[in-house]
Amino acid sequence: MQAHTLRDAALAALCCADIEAKCQQARELDAQANTWPLDTSARLAAPTKLPGRPARPRLIHPGEVPPRSPYTPDGHAALIHAICHIEFNAINLALDAVWRFPGLPESFYLDWLRVAAEEAHHFTLLRTHLRALPRAGQGAGWDYGDFEAHDGLWLMCEKTAHDIVARMALVPRTLEARGLDATPLIQAKLRKVGTPAAQAAIALLDIILRDEVGHVAIGNHWYRWLCEQQGLDPVAHYRQLARQYGAPRLKPPFNHEARQRAGFTATELEDLQQIV
């Protein structure tokens, strides 16, 4: 497919099955966004198969992913692989927001391209770490694709493909926001492990957490903007969407400080306690 506009090019990057090419395209599109025409009104046809992804990792049901301890070298690799897979999906989720939804302000598309580029950076940081981890009996380290993974993030993307308000509510404001809660808990476990690999992973997660506050903030901004346009009450509508689309249950403890920085209001933070 020959891309003529920024949104065509985002779709082409989403379709790309080669990991390194996808990451490079995501970064280049963001860096060169102002050199492309941005047609905000075009309705682009959905390809039959999305997203483009490599043959591995093998995808399994979320309930089948085995629990793994970060206290062993293989468990550490499995944990990093799981986060790496989240970042790979996150590149696709951000690119999907760019091509799929017409009729939004230009800044909507530029925001999600920036997110796609940052997710590509996160993916690359974690993959580089994974590749440097020792693997028993093998000359080389681990790589993305070496463990099984589940497809929960992309499934929510598909479920909300026809509803931009639900997409903003349930992908950045729910799934990405769960990462804000989970990251300090993972870092605390890694601190207990205390190995050089664990210390290195903590530092990577610091970078990721910093950027993810920005992604959730972008989700909050556009969710509120859309609610205002459509005369919806953001808190009540969120509750309805969470039920309607089967949003995953939120698990305390919540990272109130990061959620506040990401733009959740005091009412929304109180409401979290009701949703669990």
Ligand SMILES: [Fe+2]
């Ligand atoms: Fe990320």
Ligand SMILES: [Fe+2]
């Ligand atoms: Fe993100």
